[in-house]
Amino acid sequence: MRKVILSFGAALVFVTGICLAEAELDTDLMQSIDDTNKSLASNIALKNAKASIADAKELAGMFEKVEAYFVQKGNAANAVELTKKSKDLTIAVVQSVAAGDFDKATDSATALSRTCKTCHTFYKKE
Numbered sequence: 001m002r003k004v005i006l007s008f009g010a011a012l013v014f015v016t017g018i019c020l021a022e023a024e025l026d027t028d029l030m031q032s033i034d035d036t037n038k039s040l041a042s043n044i045a046l047k048n049a050k051a052s053i054a055d056a057k058e059l060a061g062m063f064e065k066v067e068a069y070f071v072q073k074g075n076a077a078n079a080v081e082l083t084k085k086s087k088d089l090t091i092a093v094v095q096s097v098a099a100g101d102f103d104k105a106t107d108s109a110t111a112l113s114r115t116c117k118t119c120h121t122f123y124k125k126e
Contacts, residue, residue, distance in 0.1 A: 025069035033062050037113060044105045049097050056093040063087045082119040086112055
């Protein structure tokens with residue numbers, strides 16, 4: 001009986017984790033990514049290093065949630081790859097801004113926007 005209860009509990013935790021991952025990837029999260037991405041572009045253009053770095057780090061955290069969602073979802077290797085690329089681009093933005101190279105940060109932010117659009121082409125729900 002104890003094994004049955006433990007097995008049921010483990011299954012419940014696993015299913016709950018999947019449901020939570022799915023629930024976390026909602027329109028609010030995606031809208032937050034879009035808004036923060038716009039803020040990032042603006043802050044880079046204004047050469048506001050502190051705000052640019054904060055935006056890039058916030059985006060990296062949100063992309064962690066998106067990546068977890070697509071990993072749990074399965075059958076979305078392309079989305080996982082694009083999300084990892086997005087995280088790498090946010091790191092590149094932070095490094096460029098920290099070095100005072102806002103032109104390079106602009107290039108990385110532009111590539112980030114393109115990566116988001118590429119993912120949306122395949123995975124965005126209408």
